[in-house]
Amino acid sequence: MEKIIREFALLRYVRNCNRKGEFPKFQEIAKAMSPYVKEREDNKERKYRYDKQLFHRDREALEDKGCEIERNKENGYFFNEEGSELIDDLLTAYMLLTAQNKDGLLPMYVIPEPRRNTGAEHLPDCMHAIEEHYQLQLTYYDYRDEQTKTYTVQPYKLKHKDYKWYLLAVDVARPEIPFKSFALERIRSIEEGEFFSPNKQLDFVTPYRDAFGMFTDEQAERLVLEFDHRDGNYLMASPIHPSQRVVHKTDTRITFELYIKPTLDLVMELMKRSWSLTIVEPQHLREKFVKYWEEAIKRNKKVKREK
Structure with missing residues (x-):
C-alpha cells in the first residue's frame, strides 16, 4: 500500500506543479517525495533518500497504470494528461488513503458513503497478479444466464464505477477479443496461475474515450440533450463526459451537446434525470427512452394499492 501511495503522491505533485506552469526538476521532486520513502528497521521508521532509481520505478509503475510522466526540453517533468480520464478518481482515492490514521481509519471530519464498494476483497489478488x-x-x-463459469485470464487493468470494481483482462479461451471486463463482486473464487508476458500493444484507453461507464459496444455519435435549469446546473458543474458542452440556454432550459457512445450505462445515467430530460437528438435514442417510459407506466399502473 505504501508503494501505491508513493506513486500517486509523485503523480499529484508533478500535476499540481504543471497546473501552475512549473516543470519540476528531479532535485525538486526528490525533496517533495522524501517523506514517502520509508523502511521499517527495529520497529522504527527510518526515512531514506528518494533516488533516481526509485523515481524511475515509480514512473514505470504509473505508466503501466496509464499515467505517464515525461521529461521536457528544460529537463523538467510533466504529466501527460491525455488519455488519463481516471486520474481524478485515482487521486481522490490517494488523498483518502493518506488521510487515514495509523489504525487505518478516516478522520472524524470525513463522513463515508454508507453504500459499500463491492468486490473490494479481491483487489489485493488482482493488483498483485497485474503487477507481477x-x-x-x-x-x-x-x-444474465445465472450460471457459474470458469475463466483463465491475463489481468491488465482495474476500473471503478458506481461503487463497483472491474478487472479488465484477456480471456485466454477467446484471444480474438481484445479484453473483457469482470465485475469483482461476481467472482466466487480466484487463484493465481502461471506467469504471462503482457501484450504492451493492448489499448485500454481508446475504447473508453467516447464511452460512459463500462460498456463500449456502441458507436459514438452526437447527442443533443435538454434539461431544466436545476439539472442543467448540476451537469455543468459535473459533466457526464469530457465532450459535453452547452449549446443553448433559455430562462428555463439548458441544452447540451455530447459526442459519446449511447450504451446501456449512459441510458441508465440519463434515466436518473427523466423528470427534466428531453432528448433532442438522435431520434433512435429518443424512441428507445419513450419505449422504456411507456413500459414503466404500464407496469406501475398494474400495481394494485394495498387496502
Whole structure:
C-alpha cells in the first residue's frame, strides 16, 4: 500500500506543479517525495533518500497504470494528461488513503458513503497478479444466464464505477477479443496461475474515450440533450463526459451537446434525470427512452394499492 501511495503522491505533485506552469526538476521532486520513502528497521521508521532509481520505478509503475510522466526540453517533468480520464478518481482515492490514521481509519471530519464498494476483497489478488504478470483462474457468476463459469485470464487493468470494481483482462479461451471486463463482486473464487508476458500493444484507453461507464459496444455519435435549469446546473458543474458542452440556454432550459457512445450505462445515467430530460437528438435514442417510459407506466399502473 505504501508503494501505491508513493506513486500517486509523485503523480499529484508533478500535476499540481504543471497546473501552475512549473516543470519540476528531479532535485525538486526528490525533496517533495522524501517523506514517502520509508523502511521499517527495529520497529522504527527510518526515512531514506528518494533516488533516481526509485523515481524511475515509480514512473514505470504509473505508466503501466496509464499515467505517464515525461521529461521536457528544460529537463523538467510533466504529466501527460491525455488519455488519463481516471486520474481524478485515482487521486481522490490517494488523498483518502493518506488521510487515514495509523489504525487505518478516516478522520472524524470525513463522513463515508454508507453504500459499500463491492468486490473490494479481491483487489489485493488482482493488483498483485497485474503487477507481477500472473494469470488468474476465476470462478465467475454471470447475472444474465445465472450460471457459474470458469475463466483463465491475463489481468491488465482495474476500473471503478458506481461503487463497483472491474478487472479488465484477456480471456485466454477467446484471444480474438481484445479484453473483457469482470465485475469483482461476481467472482466466487480466484487463484493465481502461471506467469504471462503482457501484450504492451493492448489499448485500454481508446475504447473508453467516447464511452460512459463500462460498456463500449456502441458507436459514438452526437447527442443533443435538454434539461431544466436545476439539472442543467448540476451537469455543468459535473459533466457526464469530457465532450459535453452547452449549446443553448433559455430562462428555463439548458441544452447540451455530447459526442459519446449511447450504451446501456449512459441510458441508465440519463434515466436518473427523466423528470427534466428531453432528448433532442438522435431520434433512435429518443424512441428507445419513450419505449422504456411507456413500459414503466404500464407496469406501475398494474400495481394494485394495498387496502
